[in-house]
Amino acid sequence: MFRQILSSSLKTPLLLCQPRVYYQNFVMNDTLAQLERECERYCPVPRFPPQKVTVLGAGSDVGRIACLFLKQQRVIRTLSLYEDDPERGVFGVANDIAHIDTSTAVRAYQGRVFLKDALDDADVVVICGGHYLLPPCCNTLDRDLFMENMPFVRTSAIACAQFAPHAIIAIQTPPVDANYALVRHTMKIARNYDKRRVMGMNAVNAMRANQLFCAACDQDPSSSQLPVICGTGRCTRVPVFSGAATKAKNFPMGKIGCLTRLVREADEIICRVKSNNEQGHLSLGFSTARFATCLMKGLFETSTYIDSALVEQADPEKCYGMKYCATPLKISKGGSLEYLVPEINDFEKKLLKDSRCDLEDSLNLGRCFAHGEEYYLHPCKLPQCYYVEDCPVVKPCSKKQSN
Incomplete structure (x- = not known):
């Protein structure tokens, strides 16, 4: 009996004195920190993602409806709502959606200062903000619509390359064809492009x-x-x-x-x-x-x-x-x-x-x-030029032939 009590008393301090392991990076050198981030990106270390979806432009009409349906999905644990435009009340949208009795947690972020927090540990990033077509839409050119939405999409792509390198980026902001190329080349310039993780929604x-x-x-x-x-x-x-x-x-x-x-x-x-x-x-x-x-x-x-x-x-x-x-x-x-x-x-x-x-x-x-290059019209869009051959030069008739 005494031996059992003694053995149990000896085991208890050993368990209490075991050091805790903190997986935290204390490297202060920028070069070593960059190497560590690259190692975490490519090394086959088991990663436990939070199953998080971030909706950029959640205050828009399309973003609100998308967030309403995403709140009902069990595969999503955290739904992050971000809006850049202060006139679109993303906090009201998040508060309204949070009343739905599903297991998905809702987070809301307003302003570019909180863009990093909105993208942190995101597995899927949906870019759906910006301006959409309004009547008469048959008179609205894709170039004009692209110029209105280009700053928002480019800022989102730069932020995704820096704060969400593992996420799949899905572009819904129109025109999707041009914005897909904008995001793709922006991610490529940032050296964080993976063709399997950049998609244009169709x-x-x-x-x-x-x-x-x-x-x-x-x-x-x-x-x-x-x-x-x-x-x-x-x-x-x-x-x-x-x-x-x-x-x-x-x-x-x-x-x-x-x-x-x-x-x-x-x-x-x-x-x-x-x-x-x-x-x-x-x-x-x-x-x-x-x-x-x-x-x-x-x-x-x-x-x-x-x-x-x-x-x-x-x-x-x-x-x-x-x-x-x-x-x-x-x-x-x-x-x-x-x-x-x-x-x-x-x-x-x-x-x-x-x-x-x-x-x-x-x-x-x-x-x-x-x-940052000057846009030029694609050669296939240029009108075809038709060249007419020059008229042959005729020698003047001699006086003998004229007579």
């Missing part, structure tokens, strides 16, 4: 195409997925109806051209029909939330399928010879795992050929502003 176009197709052939939209390739803009999106039309028995092939026009002009149609002079913010917000949810499920649960996203292709030859193209993706723990390129028919090939020039011009617009 989910709303794929969702609209799937809904129109299923309504035409009387099918359940939840049982089918219809991809949209090439780009995300009005003149660059190419819905692929041919693959699903061949499988459907009661789908008239003559409606492909009409449905394609409806998908490409969906923004203008919604602007004209809605009485409050707004774009389709409801469908944009829902598709944005579903896109971010698929990313989180692919990172933390199992590999998931995304309808369409503008990314840098691994093999351009397999993607219609295009290095940057919107295609369906398979998301895993590391980001984009597989690029699923659908087969297209002759009508879609012709539409893709016509849309490729506009996509390259939009990508060039974002690249020029990322590098």
Whole structure:
């Protein structure tokens, strides 16, 4: 008995005197600190992320709707709301969403001073702030819209490169084609670019195409997925109806051209029909939330399928010879795992050929502003010049021939 008490008394001080281990960096040299950050980025050390989604521009109409749906997802533990514009009350939005009885915690940040806190340990960053199209949207050029949203998107990209190097960046701010190129080149300049972790959202176009197709052939939209390739803009999106039309028995092939026009002009149609002079913010917000949810499920649960996203292709030859193209993706723990390129028919090939020039011009617009270069119109957009051959010089007739 005495031996048991003595042994127990000896064990207790040993447990109390064990030193605690603090995993904290006390290196004061900038060079060594940079090497340590690079080691944490590339070394296969087990990382325990907080399953956090940060929405930049959460006070916008699209951001509010997206945050409403993201609050209901169990895969998201922390939902961070950030807004740069003081007129958009992000604290009121966060307080309102926080009353929803789900397990997701909500955090709100206002102003650029708190941008680092909003992005800290984020796994997915959604850029959805800025200005959107308003009627008459058919007269609004993508270049004008890009100039309004470019400062916000570029600031967000620089902050993501510095404060959220591991996060997947999903761009929803229009025009998505140009802003994707802006974010891509900005991350590349910061030496923190990974093509598997920078995406331009094309989910709303794929969702609209799937809904129109299923309504035409009387099918359940939840049982089918219809991809949209090439780009995300009005003149660059190419819905692929041919693959699903061949499988459907009661789908008239003559409606492909009409449905394609409806998908490409969906923004203008919604602007004209809605009485409050707004774009389709409801469908944009829902598709944005579903896109971010698929990313989180692919990172933390199992590999998931995304309808369409503008990314840098691994093999351009397999993607219609295009290095940057919107295609369906398979998301895993590391980001984009597989690029699923659908087969297209002759009508879609012709539409893709016509849309490729506009996509390259939009990508060039974002690249020029990322590098600080002067924007120039893409050569394919320049009008063709027609040269007329000079008239042949005729020798004057001699006097003998004239007589």
